[in-house]
Amino acid sequence: EVQLVQSGAEVKKPGESLRISCKGSGYSFTSYWISWVRQMPGKGLEWMGRIDPSDSYTNYSPSFQGHVTISADKSISTAYLQWSSLKASDTAMYYCARHRRPYDYWGQGTLVTVSS
Amino acid sequence: EIVLTQSPGTLSLSPGERATLSCRASQSVSSSYLAWYQQKPGQAPRLLIYGASSRATGIPDRFSGSGSGTDFTLTISRLEPEDFAVYYCQQYGSSPPNTFGQGTKLEIK
Numbered sequence: 001e002v003q004l005v006q007s008g009a010e011v012k013k014p015g016e017s018l019r020i021s022c023k024g025s026g027y028s029f030t031s032y033w034i035s036w037v038r039q040m041p042g043k044g045l046e047w048m049g050r051i052d053p054s055d056s057y058t059n060y061s062p063s064f065q066g067h068v069t070i071s072a073d074k075s076i077s078t079a080y081l082q083w084s085s086l087k088a089s090d091t092a093m094y095y096c097a098r099h100r101r102p103y104d105y106w107g108q109g110t111l112v113t114v115s116s
Numbered sequence: 117e118i119v120l121t122q123s124p125g126t127l128s129l130s131p132g133e134r135a136t137l138s139c140r141a142s143q144s145v146s147s148s149y150l151a152w153y154q155q156k157p158g159q160a161p162r163l164l165i166y167g168a169s170s171r172a173t174g175i176p177d178r179f180s181g182s183g184s185g186t187d188f189t190l191t192i193s194r195l196e197p198e199d200f201a202v203y204y205c206q207q208y209g210s211s212p213p214n215t216f217g218q219g220t221k222l223e224i225k
Contacts (some may be wrong), residue, residue: 020143044218045216047206047215060131101167104163106160
């Protein structure tokens with residue numbers, strides 16, 4: 001069974017750093033891209049960027065370039081999304097999803113709350 | 117960047133009725149790399165339709181997709197109570213970003 005299991009909810013202060021994770025199982029992790037998608041409270045889906053776990057090649061949305069970093073460790077079938085300095089506006093649900101073309105499996109989401 | 121515009125923003129219908137949701141792209145979507153997703157409150161999105169018209173595994177045949185180029189449609193032939201949710205279109209062509217539309221909320225009338 002294909003699964004993407006994300007790390008648990010986080011509560012952070014502005015300026016703090018954070019890394020959340022997405023662990024794939026039940027399939028060849030290096031055969032599919034992993035993308036990250038943001039959903040702010042009560043809002044729609046926003047594509048942030050993607051990574052090819054086979055070689056860690058990444059693409060970012062211009063809206064997120066420079067503010068987040070996407071990485072992966074193929075030895076443990078895990079992709080990461082990290083921030084070096086969080087802002088209150090980063091408060092959102094973050095989903096990972098695997099894809100070659102359409103996004104056929106999604107993680108359960110990680111809620112990140114940034115508040116002083 | 118391809119911008120996807122969904123209409124209407126909210127659609128109010130009753131169970132048993134037919135729903136027609138629209139997604140318009142700012143430029144042609146290559147090879148019909150257009151998908152539709154369903155999202156219910158507190159859940160991750162679920163893939164319904166890919167390649168503009170192919171149903172994903174396990175999706176009932178009351179869901180159908182059509183269109184090409186810049187105009188795409190998701191049709192739900194007879195609404196079931198579990199179909200009331202938010203629906204998103206997405207283009208996933210080879211060049212990122214893989215943008216989403218802003219969503220259509222399908223609510224019970």
